[in-house]
Amino acid sequence: MRFLPAILLLVSLSPSLPVSAASAGDWQVGVKSADGPLTPYWVTLSNGQVLGKTAGVPAAVTPLVSGDLTPYLTSATAASTYQPLATILTTLANLSNATGVLTNDGAGVFSYIASGTGGAT
Numbered sequence: 001m002r003f004l005p006a007i008l009l010l011v012s013l014s015p016s017l018p019v020s021a022a023s024a025g026d027w028q029v030g031v032k033s034a035d036g037p038l039t040p041y042w043v044t045l046s047n048g049q050v051l052g053k054t055a056g057v058p059a060a061v062t063p064l065v066s067g068d069l070t071p072y073l074t075s076a077t078a079a080s081t082y083q084p085l086a087t088i089l090t091t092l093a094n095l096s097n098a099t100g101v102l103t104n105d106g107a108g109v110f111s112y113i114a115s116g117t118g119g120a121t
Contacts, residue, residue, distance in 0.1 A: 031058065098114070
């Protein structure tokens with residue numbers, strides 16, 4: 001029993017055990033807490049995934065890459081993140097360039113008053 005205090009000290013200094021066990025091929029990530037110790041997390045990355053965070057916890061994330069963006073843009077995440085496209089903005093974007101003044105009749109209908117025709121400037 002002479003070594004009992006040393007064994008108790010060793011056990012008390014051991015890091016806490018993780019909540020989940022690691023699998024072969026997992027990445028171990030340590031996140032430092034405010035008071036210093038690292039909390040271990042294990043993340044399994046599949047092809048094309050990167051290390052990111054989900055709800056503040058390290059996680060495998062699939063990045064948005066070029067290609068067909070329709071599945072992402074029609075998702076709930078995109079709907080709650082981006083402003084919906086307004087018809088009036090689409091109308092403005094499709095107008096051809098012309099010299100004059102652009103008017104709006106208040107109902108979202110645009111028209112040009114060509115310069116030199118006596119219209120308001």
